[in-house]
Amino acid sequence: MGLHPQAPRSKPIVLSLSGSDPSGGAGMEADLKTFQAHGVYGMAVPTLLTVQNTTGVRKVKTLEPEFFEEQVAFLLEDLFPDAIKIGAIGDRRMLQALVRILSQQRLQRVPVIIDTVLNSTSGAPLFEMRGLSEFIERLLPRAAIITPNVPEFDLLMGKPTTEANAPAHLLAFGRDKPYAILLKGGHFPGDPVDFLYHRQLVRNFPGERIDTPHTHGTGCALASAIAANLALGLDVETSAERARRYVREAIRNHPGLGSGRGPLEFGAPG
Ligand code: PXL
Numbered sequence: 001m002g003l004h005p006q007a008p009r010s011k012p013i014v015l016s017l018s019g020s021d022p023s024g025g026a027g028m029e030a031d032l033k034t035f036q037a038h039g040v041y042g043m044a045v046p047t048l049l050t051v052q053n054t055t056g057v058r059k060v061k062t063l064e065p066e067f068f069e070e071q072v073a074f075l076l077e078d079l080f081p082d083a084i085k086i087g088a089i090g091d092r093r094m095l096q097a098l099v100r101i102l103s104q105q106r107l108q109r110v111p112v113i114i115d116t117v118l119n120s121t122s123g124a125p126l127f128e129m130r131g132l133s134e135f136i137e138r139l140l141p142r143a144a145i146i147t148p149n150v151p152e153f154d155l156l157m158g159k160p161t162t163e164a165n166a167p168a169h170l171l172a173f174g175r176d177k178p179y180a181i182l183l184k185g186g187h188f189p190g191d192p193v194d195f196l197y198h199r200q201l202v203r204n205f206p207g208e209r210i211d212t213p214h215t216h217g218t219g220c221a222l223a224s225a226i227a228a229n230l231a232l233g234l235d236v237e238t239s240a241e242r243a244r245r246y247v248r249e250a251i252r253n254h255p256g257l258g259s260g261r262g263p264l265e266f267g268a269p270g
Pocket of ligand 1: 018019020021026027028050052057087088117119120121122126217218219220
């Protein structure tokens with residue numbers, strides 16, 4: 001029995017299981033800011049730490065999986081999430097801890113959003129590649145939606161995707177998968193188009209390239225905004241659409257910080 005068993009539940013809770021970016025632009029710090037901006041209550045357990053500023057990631061230290069699991073287990077005894085966002089994982093042992101956590105019966109109905117973070121934009125590895133098939137086969141099937149960028153989708157798919165063949169590749173890859181896929185088109189040339197695969201259909205979201213270096217943590221903010229929207233009760237497609245709009249405005253309104261790839265403005269969604 002809790003200390004205040006009759007306390008009313010005032011807002012949805014979202015849990016981030018991600019890496020930490022001390023510069024506050026990406027990772028669990030960006031996730032928590034995005035949750036706050038969406039009016040949901042954010043919690044976070046870090047999978048890894050980074051030596052990082054806006055100019056890049058210098059070092060990565062994956063944390064102890066047993067301690068991580070204990071943190072999550074104790075948290076869930078008290079504060080139960082309405083959605084879980086997963087970001088950088090680090091290594092296979094941490095991946096296995098996540099698989100164990102998500103296989104618990106009590107979490108089966110909680111939507112999981114997986115940002116398939118494999119490398120940081122500056123090139124530092126955020127997951128060990130020899131764990132890729134385990135990641136695809138054991139973790140991804142637990143997701144409601146995954147949010148790869150083009151290089152990440154190329155690794156999942158095992159061959160390169162262009163804007164022209166993206167719908168066919170998504171239909172082929174997604175056919176036997178239980179999750180939706182938001183393929184982020186930022187790496188396509190010209191104005192980027194995102195593609196959403198959901199329930200055997202592909203929809204495209206044409207975008208406009210915003211010419212700015214202030215794009216640190218855009219993937220983290222996008223996945224977290226989707227998680228917040230799902231926790232608020234929106235469906236997958238609406239959540240993805242709103243999250244895209246949120247990130248577009250967050251880039252447009254960037255605060256101009258740092259000398260490298262600066263952070264976003266984590267404002268309230270429009
Ligand atoms: O944006 C990918 C990402 C995710 N998580 C952490 C990161 C980064 C990129 O730098 O540092 C912790």
